[in-house]
Amino acid sequence: MIERKKELGRDRVSRLVSWGHWFALFNGFLAMIVGVRFLDSVGTPDSWIGWGYLTLSTIGHFSFLAFIVYLVMVFPVTLLLPYSKILRGYAAVVATLSLCILLYDTVIYDDYGLHLSPFVFDIAWEDLNALLQGTSYIVTPIGILILELTAANFLWKRIDKIQKINCGNKVVAFVGICFVSSHLIHIWADAAEVYEITRFDDTYPLSYPATAKTFMESQGVERIASNNSVLPQPTLSYPKSPLQCRITEQPNMLFITVESFRADMLDEHTMPFLYQYGQQNQRFNEHLSGGNTFDSGMFSLLYALQGSYINAEDLNYTSPLFTQQLKQQGYQLGLFGPEADPRPAAIFNDFDAIISPDNESMAETDIISTKRFIKWQQQQNQPWFALVNLKSPENFDTPVGFLGIETVRPNKPLRPAEKVLFNQYRQSLNFIDGQIKSILAKVPADTLVIITGVNGKLFSSNHAESSSNYSPQNVQVPLIISWPGYEKAKDVDYRTSHYGIVPAVMTQLMNCTNPAKEYSAGRSILSPNSETWTYVGNNRMFAIYQQNEITVIDRHGKYRIYNRDYDKRLKKKIGAPELIQVMREGRRLYNN
Incomplete structure (x- = not known):
């Protein structure tokens, strides 16, 4: 009898862990959608290589962030309180807060060009009225919470069917390949000075793309020259309007x-x-x-x-x-x-x-x-x-x-x-x-x-x-x-x-x-x-x-x-x- 209870407990925890992974994947997908707002500030790529890198980077980076949030905030609670109703509600709240922080970061980045940090938060708090206008900052969190609760319950009811499909390893492999590939591509782009890729270095929060420049220089390897002659679309209005100048005396x-x-x-x-x-x-x-x-x-x-x-x-x-x-x-x-x-x-x-x-x-x-x-x-x-x-x-x-x-x-x-x-x-x-x-x-x-x-x-x-x-x-x-x-x-x-x-x-x-x-x-x-x-x-x-x-x-x-x-x-x-x-x-x- 005791062994049977232990076995049921292990099964319940196993199902909750499996559910948590899929819930994290779902939130990674939502984070990608929110992350698109960062491109409003830096502009979209102008070539297929830029789009390819950005796609891989977006999938890998936001999936990784979602998994880290799950691992730190939700997984320990799964072991301590393995009750599905409590966990689903708690995870939905954590996911809602995380997505709201990400949304707020897109607003901050668009206005200041910096991501959230204690320093930036202090500044943004003083400027809160200018940053948050209308009622969207009230309606949006409520809408996200409803969506998260719905998704949590939907996944929990169908977790057995999802496990039978047995595609979890393939999804993890795909995300892992995207994550590793984006960093390998960035190493090449950094060495070859492909600005169509490196200009996105600071676009996403907590993003630290791998580089080879320091290693190459320490080994005496010269950087590769980029042959890309296509100029990207302007991101600056420099000047804001055409200059009206007329030099009359023309001094040296x-x-x-x-x-x-x-x-x-x-x-x-x-x-x-x-x-x-x-x-x-x-x-x-x-x-x-x-x-x-x-x-x-x-x-x-x-x-x-x-x-x-x-x-x-x-x-x-x-x-x-x-x-x-x-x-x-x-x-x-x-x-x-x-x-x-x-x-x-x-x-x-x-x-x-x-x-x-x-x-x-x-x-x-x-x-x-x-x-x-x-x-x-x-x-x-x-x-x-x-x-x-x-x-x-x-x-x-x-x-x-x-x-x-x-x-x-x-x-x-x-x-x-x-x-x-x-x-x-x-x-x-x-x-x-x-x-x-x-x-x-x-x-x-x-x-x-x-x-x-x-x-x-x-x-x-x-x-x-x-x-x-x-x-x-x-x-x-x-x-x-x-x-x-x-x-x-x-x-x-x-x-x-x-x-x-x-x-x-x-x-x-x-x-x-x-x-x-x-x-x-x-x-x-x-x-x-x-x-x-x-x-x-x-x-x-x-x-x-x-x-x-x-x-x-x-x-x-x-x-x-x-x-x-x-x-x-x-x-x-x-x-x-x-x-x-x-x-x-x-x-x-x-x-x-």
Whole structure:
């Protein structure tokens, strides 16, 4: 008798487990239907290979998520309370909550471009009224719960018939093949740079596709070049409407950008020429780069967009509107500097690239870039725009035999190794000062000259430390402008950023009548901004500069808040209103 009861108990549990698997599969199917809403934000594939990958990924990913929810939330209850009525009701509630969270995540992703996390939830809670409109947030959960209860009862009544069909192993094998295949395809796509596949990397929540890039690079295997010449459909409205610009006087324009150029190091002893030049022209004392690396800094300068757009696929074949307009207006565009592999890939497409050889000494490369620019501009017989990029300070480099300046004590205490780099950095800046002097000595007086840093610099040779540091030393850079026909000597003490340089030039010198918001972040260096924040960084990690604090946020929503000097971490929660504006600005130009 006791054995019979144990056997019946085991059978009941076995039937409940079997029912649970099919119920999880059903919810995986529902999750796939909900998951389609994510494509409204990122757009659908444009080729059969994209559709094939997305189909496999969708089936594998959401089936896997549904099984994980079952395994964690329902399976233990099956063993503890093996009663079908209780389990069916409980499982239906769990499934309803899970699908509602997934639905809410689609709303959050569409509005902010991020998936739910504790950080994003805090922000979304403050913006709940704007996100949830109407009565759908009440009706939808009730409808889902009714559907789940109906499905739970339907499957339970027919579980014996389903078991007799004996197709469970085939279904599991099919889902498993989809899951594994999607990851194998992604490994290939990541190595071959097939953007039609890799652009969906962050589309689904809790999705971490397998990659081969790190392994391949560690083994010395080169990445495979993609032969896909078909351009995907645009996902950005860049610009929002066609630009209306007409350059009348067509002044020559020169941008001199210096990599790793700290604002607090521009003084009369280290860079006497540039310091004096700044005194005679417009000098911006609170200027921030758009990032702490070459890519994000140059992106914010030329595209005038915040770094959250840097990974937009459109921009790999769409050059900055600024350079497009100059080219259309008959300007000759020249790019001078060392070889670069920038993001986005199209950022320099409008330029005639005059690349300096990659010598062992970056200072020697900068000397060659300077000479080539001087020769090039003297040969021009039409309006020109030149971008001269100097890189020596990035490597603390100076040419052999350079005498430089005497060493000094740093204003702030530094570690012994930092003291050495501090003075070597000053030598490099002093060398760059001479190169800038040589360049400007040959430039016509009526040229628009903009001199700035691409990014700041830490006194460290650790790249990982520098790329994750958003202190003022690493992002605050000099900005000096000589405007033809405008007031010369003037100090600007309100905060400005790289995003505001191109809109100022396009409005004042190129006579573009479009509102700046239609083709940029909408800021101009010529007047204070109404926003109380400035975005610095890229789409994976960024900082929000506010009046008295700096908030650093990574792609997983983890954040740290520092004081304005970045030397003390503050124990406080993140402020919602500014972050909501930041998230919306990062989605504003995407097509709906």
